[in-house]
Amino acid sequence: MELPKEIYLEVVTPDRLLYSGSVREVSVPALNGYLGILPGHAPLLAELGVGVLSCTNDGVQHHFYCSGGFVEVLPDRVSVLAHVAERSDEIDVEGARHARDQAEQLLRSKDPQTDFAEAQEDLRQALARLEVASRA
Amino acid sequence: MKFVSAAKLKRAQDRVLASRPYARRMLAVLNSLVTRAQAGRDEEAVHPLLSQREEKRVELVVITADKGLCGAFNSNLIKVASQFLARQAQRDVRLSLVGKKGWDYFKRRSFTVRRQYVNFLTKVEFGQAQQVAHALREDFVTGEADAVYLAYNEFKTVMRQEAVVEQLLPIVPLKQIPEGVAMDYLYEQPQRQIFERLVPRHVEVQVYHALLESAAAEHGARMTAMESATKNAEEMMESLTLKMNKIRQAGITKELIEIVSGANALAR
Numbered sequence: 001m002e003l004p005k006e007i008y009l010e011v012v013t014p015d016r017l018l019y020s021g022s023v024r025e026v027s028v029p030a031l032n033g034y035l036g037i038l039p040g041h042a043p044l045l046a047e048l049g050v051g052v053l054s055c056t057n058d059g060v061q062h063h064f065y066c067s068g069g070f071v072e073v074l075p076d077r078v079s080v081l082a083h084v085a086e087r088s089d090e091i092d093v094e095g096a097r098h099a100r101d102q103a104e105q106l107l108r109s110k111d112p113q114t115d116f117a118e119a120q121e122d123l124r125q126a127l128a129r130l131e132v133a134s135r136a
Numbered sequence: 137m138k139f140v141s142a143a144k145l146k147r148a149q150d151r152v153l154a155s156r157p158y159a160r161r162m163l164a165v166l167n168s169l170v171t172r173a174q175a176g177r178d179e180e181a182v183h184p185l186l187s188q189r190e191e192k193r194v195e196l197v198v199i200t201a202d203k204g205l206c207g208a209f210n211s212n213l214i215k216v217a218s219q220f221l222a223r224q225a226q227r228d229v230r231l232s233l234v235g236k237k238g239w240d241y242f243k244r245r246s247f248t249v250r251r252q253y254v255n256f257l258t259k260v261e262f263g264q265a266q267q268v269a270h271a272l273r274e275d276f277v278t279g280e281a282d283a284v285y286l287a288y289n290e291f292k293t294v295m296r297q298e299a300v301v302e303q304l305l306p307i308v309p310l311k312q313i314p315e316g317v318a319m320d321y322l323y324e325q326p327q328r329q330i331f332e333r334l335v336p337r338h339v340e341v342q343v344y345h346a347l348l349e350s351a352a353a354e355h356g357a358r359m360t361a362m363e364s365a366t367k368n369a370e371e372m373m374e375s376l377t378l379k380m381n382k383i384r385q386a387g388i389t390k391e392l393i394e395i396v397s398g399a400n401a402l403a404r
Contacts, residue, residue, distance in 0.1 A: 012161055014262050014344060016154040030324050045169065046324030047333060070334055072165045072321075079161045 003040035008077040009055055011064060013085045018064065023055040026078050028071050029128075037073055044073040048082060050124045052132050063088050065132040067125055091133045100126035137205070138362035145294065145355035151260070152291055152345075152352045159345045166307070166338050169321070169331070183335045184277050186307050193228040195250065195281035196220065197272065197304070197343075198242070199288035199350045200235035202255050206354055207361035209289060209297060210237040216299040217287045221247070230281065234268065234347070250275070260351050265344030273339055276305045288346045289353035295360055297353035304342055307335065 006022040026037045029051025035044075050067040068083030103123035106114050170186070198217045200210045214237075221229055230248040233239045239252045251271060256264060275281040284305040289297040323330060 010157070010161065012158040014155060014158050014341060015151065017157040020157075032324065035324070043321045044324060045165075045321040045330055047330055070165065070330070070337075072161075072168070079165060081158065081161055081165065 003038075004076060005039060007037065007039040007041070009080070010077070011053065011066070011080040011082065011085055013069075013082050018082075018085050018087065019055075019062065021057060023057040026053070026055045028053055028078070028080065029066065030071065035071075037078055040075050041073050041078075043075070044071075046071050046073075048080070050121070051128050052135075053080065053082075053085070061135075063132045063135045065091060065129050067128070086129070086132070088132045088135065091129050093130065093133050096126045096129040096133070099123075100130065138359055138366060141355050141359035141362055145352065145359055148348070148352035148355050149291070149294075152348045155345055155348050159341050162338055162341050166334060169334065183331050185273065185305060185335045185339065188306050189282045191227060191283045193230070193279075193281050193283075194224050195230050195232060195272065195275055195284045196224075196301075197232045197234065197268070197284065197286045197288075198238040199286070199346060200233070200238035201350075201354045202236040202257060204237065205361060206358035207364075209354055209357035209361075210235075210241075212297070213287060213289055213299040214238065214241050216301060220285070220287065220301050232268070232272070235350075250280075257347065257351060260344075260347045262340070262344055265347055266340050268347075269336070269340040269343040272305065272343070273336060281305075286343070286346050288350045289357075291349045291352040291356060294356045297357055302346075304339065307338065 006024060007026065009019065009021060009023045009026055010017070011019040024039075028035045028037060028046070029049050030046040031049040034051065035046065048066060048069045048071055051065075053064040053066050055062050064085055064087060066080065066082040066085040069081045071081070072079045099122055103119045103126060106119040107116065107123065196217060198213065200213055204210065217238075228248075230250045231242055232250055233242060233252040233254075234256060236254045239249075239254055242249060243252075253264075253268065272281075272284050276284055283303065285301055286304045287299065287301045290300050292298050
């Protein structure tokens with residue numbers, strides 16, 4: 001059986017449709033690590049973690065920041081239902097740097113009051129945002 | 137007022153349209169998941185929010201506006217909600233009210249109001265939908281309610297809203313089988329875990345969508361109401377001006393006749 005050459009990607013958040021179009025391949029930040037998806041993938045359902053969603057379309061790479069939500073993969077389409085998703089030109093770099101520094105400081109402080117899980121989550125989000133911004 | 141509403145309407149309308157893809161995809165994924173999971177195997181995967189029970193206690197969420205001056209927007213919805221309640225007469229019904237107008241109406245009547253959210257909708261945020269949805273889920277899971285319905289105004293066009301009552305819980309799986317083979321998914325995380333996150337999320341999205349629809353419909357209704365109010369006022373002004381001019385003219389004519397006939401009498 002010949003596999004299709006392209007897969008239809010849709011990235012949506014509760015308040016908007018961020019991206020839709022046919023792409024060659026998609027890389028999705030699932031909860032347990034990145035998933036590379038090519039056209040003709042078996043049906044799959046996964047939870048999204050925090051990270052960079054990339055897709056290649058006509059040799060051009062697009063990067064998005066996304067955190068939380070779900071991804072549904074069908075042989076001919078990928079639906080990303082993200083809680084939060086941002087395009088690289090929408091990212092507040094200053095804010096992300098600030099958040100990163102603050103989270104790092106919290107993690108270093110060894111203060112028993114610190115919610116480590118939360119600080120780590122903040123750090124991951126800030127780093128992912130910065131990565132997307134740097135690849136723009 | 138009309139122009140204020142027109143500007144707000146534009147924004148609200150954009151938001152409804154922007155939120156539709158997500159709500160649609162969510163529903164499609166959920167449906168696909170439910171059908172595939174059933175085709176695949178076991179009853180174990182049935183989530184508490186999908187469990188069908190005999191409907192003894194029913195909760196109705198009524199989404200109205202906080203403000204009036206928007207034509208039949210609120211009264212229409214209240215009428216539809218009341219008709220629904222009349223059909224549920226032998227069941228134990230409780231209400232959750234979003235918006236001041238619904239609260240004003242129902243508090244004077246003999247209904248159990250569980251929650252009310254007044255002045256809550258100045259700007260619809262996802263967090264607010266989560267808050268409402270969370271409370272509803274609690275009620276359903278703890279057995280406080282065996283079914284939850286949403287009554288809200290659906291935004292059809294700027295000129296038209298439609299009051300609808302929809303079932304929110306338990307989630308009704310559509311019997312539509314997704315195209316292709318109903319093959320079960322590969323699950324990146326345990327199926328249960330995904331289900332446990334996806335299903336509540338779906339409820340939140342449905343509530344959010346209803347709130348946005350209602351907000352857009354409200355602005356549409358208000359704009360239409362304000363437009364006809366302006367038109368009526370203009371018509372009235374026109375007819376009153378005409379009347380005033382007629383009376384004034386009649387007065388002048390009368391005085392002239394008096395003067396002329398007086399002068400004629402003297403001349404004779």
